[in-house]
Amino acid sequence: MKPLDQALAELLAQATLLPGTERVATFDADGRVLAQDAVSPLQVPPQDNSAMDGYALRCADVAQAGAVLPVSQRIAAGSAGHPLQPGTAARIFTGAPIPPGADAVLMQEDCTALDGGQVRVHAVPQPGQWIRRAGEDIALGAVALQAGTRLTPAELGLAASIGLAQLPVARRPRVALFSTGDELVMPGEVAPQDLRPGAIYNSNRFFLRALLRRLGCEVADFGIVPDRREATIEALRQAAAAHDLVLTSGGVSVGEEDHIKPAVESLGHLDLWQIAMKPGKPFAYGRLGAAHFMGLPGNPVSSFVTFLLLVRPFVLRLQGVHDVAPPSTSLRADFACPKADTRREFLRVQRNAEGGLDLFANQSSGVLTSTAWGDGVVDKPAGQTIAQGDTVRFISFAELLS
Template structure:
């Protein structure tokens, strides 16, 4: 029997995202707690920022017409710290002013204190000619009244939260967190802490995938339910999927998505719903599955399913390539693309593969990329040592000095 051709990532990702309709439900959260959440309602400014013209320097507020020549002598009539409003400024007068303080009526420039010489008893000499508008931050130069400063579908960053706070937003409307059920399959899996290393049975391994998958889901704003390890049994897998689908938006599994006799995920999903994608032309990460599990209550709709390979690097990479954009799209994020930058390879890669490869690399002091020696899908050390991957097209070799496309883990995992 001829197997179907592997699906390319460029074919699979649009098909996958077509199923990622934004979840219903909006939460109102404290702006302090909104970092990383996706905005569900535009944020519109109810004031100008800054609200008034203010000084960008410590110095003296003056009339520029009084300071056309160096050496102008002005009488200091008031002192204006930040948070206070000064009196109107008359001809031949100056006001001692501090950064952030409102510009008094009549003044149209600020002279920084380094360009002034205080004179007794209450005068100041301006040492340089002063143009109108100097060192003044204009009202609304940051935010204008009525403008939309943050848009629905934006993923909030620390800077976003500061901007929202600057216009008085103590709370923000954000998309509901996706509810994700996570479990692993495999009789060989053991949880750290349950068995000491010296007591491990032959063939057993610690379940590392569960730890990084849970952490990455939480970084993406998901509410995660960890359902542990499911035995390699058809009935147990079906029951785990049925139970998980009842109260979650997505079921994410690792392991059991290949075609072996002990790989029960594929037939279990098909028994409860549909399987839409299978086998991708990427390395690592070929055995990836997407589908939908029907809920017991037909009015409750379906639950998404995503199955990742069991090898840790395969699971790690396919999560970043496919699960990450999917769960962000569930939250209404407008753009789930990741930035690729051109970098110089400081290595040779002479074994072109039929599949698109994601090679673990690290930036070096010379500004190039070094390659981790062992690119096996089971070597999780490569993802810890490296700070990103080279996105290498199928059939492509790399020679030292070639320009390659680099994806940073820091951006991917932010």
């Protein structure tokens, strides 16, 4: 069995950027991957402006608190003022350009408007006070967003702030998805009380499709393929014809009814087979002509975890994302795990009100409840135990599912 880090490094080495880009409206670019650097055609803000509602003035005109100045002009956001006359103040509002000659802003809470168009200032201003400088956010010609950035609402706002109504983004990966197994039944096709002995509902198909779509993929669902060698070969052949990635669940073990391995080898080749991780040992990677192939275990937790730790970074790298490592934090284990395993384990846990982690009681790879109850996994190295109170590495589902 191959160590997880080594397997992931080999996978990412195969994940070359997909050819082709498209331009989409910035409004519609959430979750897409930027294909080219976004270079700012202007500075942001475009000129010095007020950070507060108040009065723009010259510090030299206010030697002490209590000074009274005539108000010579009023400047609202979206308008431009005139040069400030010495010995006067300008009524100014948040975002309005600083008039030439002014070197500070006093917030209106530190001022009192007087009759006759005057203002009394109750504080001595400091040069630059409450002034947002031109270009302090983004300089002209600066790279505001780098190619390979997976765009979030914050990045969309940043792109809009430099006037970009459209963005060049990586092409969506085209993924063919299917499950194998004669035991699988789709919800809605058979009522629970009518399930035949040995039959189970196909849960993997639902979360895998949702996970792929969250990563920006176009998903073609090939359904459930019977446990027959010929049917598996034909499904793989059709799936590989027009897709960048073929993703399967089930049939990747070594039983007599597991046909994925020989079927893939009859059409292409396998480069990875079995990973030293728990859950998730039976994982496969290979090629079907130009298409990548990834085979996940049939057990739902194994399929879920291997997708997050292996498929997710691979799919992101296909779109040009550079940093695909799962973010992690160090937290306290409020549980004990005294048994060491030869494989690297990923334990489903939940954060508690005391800032520690609780362990789900049943860590079986078939108990999908653990992934819905938990909000992440503890990365437990091979050969190690966990004592209550130990500091452990926690990987949040929220980070992986975003």
